Amino acid sequence: MGTEKAVGTEKAMGTEKAMGVEQSVGVEELVGAVRGGRADEVPALLEGLGPAERRTVLAELKSLRTEVRGWENKRPREAADVRRALYVAGAGCHPGASAAATWLGGRDLVPWRSDGCAPALLATVGQAPEWMADVAGRLAARPAVAEHSYELIRGLVERSGCAVPASDGYVLGWVWALVSTRRARWAAEGPPLLEQLRTDPQTPVLAVHALSMTEAPDALTWTVTEAAQAHWPTAVATLVGEGLLDRAEVIDTAVSRLLRGGRPRDLRFPLEVLRLVEPTAAEFLERVPDLVGMTADTPSPIAGYAQEVLAGLASDGTLSTAALAEMTGAVLFRTEKKLVRAQLTLVGKVLAREPGAAAELLPAVAEVFGNEDTDLQGRALKLVGRHLSAVDASVRLELAGQAGLLSPVHRQAAVALFGEVAEEGSGGPYEEILPPVPEPQPVGPPASTIEALVEDLLAKGVSDDPVRFERALDGLVRHAHRDRDGLTRAVREAFTISVWQQPHHFTHSSHGVHAALAGLVGAVERSWIDARLTWEPRATACLHEVLTGIKDTRLWEAAALIGTDALPFLLATPTLSTGAIDPATLVERLRSYRDAGVEPAPADLAQALLRVRRTGPAAERAAGDAEALDTPAGRRLATWLRTDEPVAASVRILRREEDRMLELWSLYQRLVVEIADRAVVREEFPPAFRWLGGSLEATPRRCYHWIEGAEHWAPILPEDREVLAVCVLPSLTHALFGSRESSEPLTGLAEAGGRGGRAVSLALAVALGNGDADDRLRAVDALLVLASRGELDARQVGEELGRLVTEGSVKPNRLADAARTTAATGAYGTTWALLAATLPEALVAEKPVRGLGELLAVAADCVERCGAGGELPGLDGVASGSGSSQLVVQAKRLRTALLQGAGQGAAR
Incomplete structure (x- = not known):
């Protein structure tokens, strides 16, 4: 018996030893496949390995992953193949869901558009459903990971039977997969999107989530003309009609997304879905508060849609007066003239039908009294006047107080309507309001440790x-x-x-x-x-x-x-x-x-x-x-x-010649900057600085590169404002064609020391006409800083603007926006001084300057408020014209204001 036992023990030891050899071979083969970048072989090699062996492999994988990070520059293709194999092997070797998700979500391993997800999914065969559901949920919760790991996540969801993960990243991957399927199988004539969505069991969850996304996937924003068969709004609306998507849920989600606002591009999908689903009046009535909110804070197209819907309810008599008043206050506070005019018209129709609503609606209408557009002010004042008899004394007093916001051009009509109008600041002479002179702040010491x-x-x-x-x-x-x-x-x-x-x-x-x-x-x-x-x-x-x-x-x-x-x-x-x-x-x-x-x-x-x-x-x-x-x-x-x-510079603009081709030259192409000759700079400064001594050619500067580092330009020349202005002018003139953030150096320009000349004035003039609103705002800030320091040459800036507006380099509506913003700070006199030098050349131009009426309106408002008087060359000729165009109307208004100002000055 003892001999048999010994023989049995030897056999067992031999079997274990043989198994150990086999196990070692399996581990080596798997690690070799990963190191060789053969990801497709990994799932099969994993099948024969037990938990202990997989833990052994996992240690090798972690070491190899660290090693591969140093291959990027010398062996990029090999590194990519090995990372793909690491991704697949890690999916099969991690016993814990948290660790597996961390591995699969690693920035260096995440695949591009599910590349490698299919073998990774095979590598997870044998894992418990709970493990698969946990990993899928963790990956789906990470947007960038979910988008590129869509195929793996979907496979894990389907195998585990867990709920569909509704996340932004997963939806992005889903949408991409649908588009890719169409391109791969049918090219341009792919299957209709509707058919794809109809047959996908995850559509009811993911389509609704897509409606709620802050940043919509590109495919959802395509129009019918771009891809009729791939038009998401049409497909979603059809599925709502078929009952595959819940109608109330779709409407609620779309309305909620529109209410949050955002970029018009991202709102296109929910807006089109809502239009195509065509909610009934009853469905809209349930969502009136949301629609009113849309009229207040969303982009113009969304606000216009909500206004249209609410106007329909108001016309039917189903919208309450309180809701209409709230909506009116929201819309009339906006700047879009089209929306304001439409709302005034709507209120007028409702009041004609229901005079008793005047007490609630007219105070909302009075919001327009403070609008920048005097024409809209006049419309609101007339609307209030027509229905003033329907309100009691307390409402009349409230409206009279609001009338103080009206432009002086409507003051006489307001007095006729309300009697003595309460006007803020009335009774005293005009006082210009400028910002305090900015003081530069001391720079602190560097870090002490x-x-x-x-x-x-x-x-x-x-x-x-x-x-x-x-x-x-x-x-x-x-x-x-x-x-x-x-x-x-x-x-x-x-x-x-x-x-x-x-x-x-x-x-x-x-x-x-x-x-x-x-x-x-x-x-x-x-x-x-x-x-x-x-x-x-x-x-x-x-x-x-x-x-x-x-x-x-x-x-x-x-x-x-x-x-x-x-x-x-x-x-x-x-x-x-x-x-x-x-x-x-x-x-x-x-x-x-x-x-x-x-x-x-x-x-x-x-x-x-x-x-x-x-x-x-x-x-x-x-x-x-x-x-x-x-x-x-x-x-x-x-x-x-x-x-x-010690350094100096100047600027000039080449004149347009008679040659037809040269007439097309832009200001950017005609701008010539000249750095003054300074021998001391060329002789004593390092090579990089010698251009400040005049070594650059005096020709139009050409820039064929991406402009970066503008924030550092002003601190290079903080005591030479005119030279700094010369340096930033090319980028400012180039920005007239649409580039943004070009006026960033203007803040430093305004705060810089040294004298200012034509370059400073031209820089301000160009920036005030910039195509980007934020850039114009920076220009306004710079102008006000210079004015507060007593260093603004408003006449020179205005004359530069006059030339730029007349030749078409600066659009009047952009300048009007900048001038209106400047005036709104209380600097009406400064703004008028600027426009008084701008307008004469534009008023007598051979070819009428389109949009000049808007600029005249701002000028008239400034004159009415600051009490300026005198004559403006060229104004009489325009004001004497017939017709009711804004140009003629505002020219007459400006002429009247100047005459009144001159009369007041003479009386004083």
Whole structure:
């Protein structure tokens, strides 16, 4: 018996040993397939592995995943194949749903449009339904992951029998899959979308969720003309009619989405669905509060639709007076004239039928008394006048108080209607309201510790904010000088150094402070840095390129010297938020350099000279102190402070010739900037700065690149406003064709020191006519700042505008919007001074200027409010015309206001 037992034990040990060999072979084959990037082989290799073996494989997968991250630059295709295999193997090796979802949702592993999802789904065979449902839910909850893992999530949902995950990412993947199926199977003549949706069991959940999405998938926004068979609104409405989609749920979801507002593009799908479903009056009555909300805060097309629906209910007599009054107040507060006119018409019809509703409706109508359009004010006043007898004394008093918001042109009619009109601010002389003169804020010191500095460097947007950028750069230089090794270790831990070592990474951009960081850790060859330090712009370079070149040269100079005794700290770090440097502070910095036996870095000193404040007693004292330093840098600073215009520039516009082709020239193409000749700049400044001495050709500047870094332009020249204006003019004129965020440097321009000339006036004029509303608003802010500082030449700006409006470079409606915004701040006199110089040339133009009536309306409002008088050349000829066009009506109004103002002035 003992012998038999021993033999049995030996056999068992042999069997286990044999099994271990087989298991080891299976693990090796699987890991080999993954390492070879053979993702399609992975599911079959997983079938023979048990839990313990899969855990062994999982450890190998994690190690390989880390290894592959370093292949991207040298072996990108191989890395992509291995990541795909890792994705599939990880799906089958993770025993826990949370860990599996984390693996499958990894940023480096997520597939593109479900590529690799089919084998990953096969790899999950054998997992419990609960595991599959948990993983599907976790992946669906992550938008970017769900969109690209749609096929895997759908497979897990179908196998587990769990609820369909209604998430934005999953719907995006679903929509893409439907579009891809049509393209793959039927190309352009694919199956109708309706058929696809009808046969998909997940449609009832996903189609309704698609209606609620904040950002609609592209396919949902296609029109019938673009793809009749793929028109989602039509298909959804049809399914509602067939009962496949719940009618009430679809209507509620569409209304709710429209009520939230957003981009018109994203609202197109729910709006079209609602139109095609055609809710009944009873269904709309259940949703009146939502419809009223739409009229208040949604984009114009949505508000117009809601207004149309509510108007139908009001016409039928089913809309309550309270709801109509609330709707009226909401619509009449909007700026769209079409909606306001339609609402006034609707209220007029209702009041004609129900006079008793006047007490509730007329106070809402009085909202229009404060509208910027005097024609709409007049319509509202007439409507109130027709039904004023139907209200009691308290409502009449409320309306009389609102009448104080009316433009002076309606004052006589208001007095006739209400008697003495309560008018805010009446009884005293006109007083111009301008913003307080902005004072530049001091720039704080850099971070005091390496840890705090690294936090600043990692903060989002540090390179986009000039003040934060300069503080971070100065802190980097200071800490590198004190403890280069410690700072280098911290930078290596916080940043991905390999990115800076990629070929051509810094060829076209310094990437903010990263250039200096790369120099600190030795990620860039010194020969390459030296080549950047000798860069000088070509004679035909664009002004954006040369401005950015100054900033980049400073960064590469810092990269070359950082951590050495040659750069203990930066001379050019601003002391004020405008980018300027206090002259006494710069003298002290140079004294510290002298005492340490350090010669200033050329680009750092050059930028410091451009930034130092050169006016006032402080500059005079600093010049003497600088000279007393008895160093070359001190003498340069003293001379610079005593020079009236160390840099200067001017601008001119080429005249259009008779040649037909040249008539098509835009302002952008005709703008010529000239940098004045300054020998000292060309001889003493580094190559990147010499264009400020006049080395650029005086020709129209051409820009064929994406404009970036505009926020740093003003701090480069904070004491030379006219030169800065010359530099930003090309981008401003180019923006007349629709580019955005071009007027960002205007804030710095307005706050800059130095004189202003034609370039400043032309920059303001062009920006006031910008196509983007936000850019125009920045221009208004700059104009008001200059006005508050007493440095606005309103006449010169107006004359530039007159030429631009007459030739068509600036559209009157855009200028009118900017002028209206300026006036609304209380600066009616400033606005009129601007328009008084703008209008004469446009009024006498050979070809009538389209839209000039809107500009005349703003001018008339300004004159009526500030009491200006006198004559305006060319106005009589237009005001004497016949007809009721806005041009003639507003010209007559302006002439009357000027005559009244002149009469009041004579009486005084």
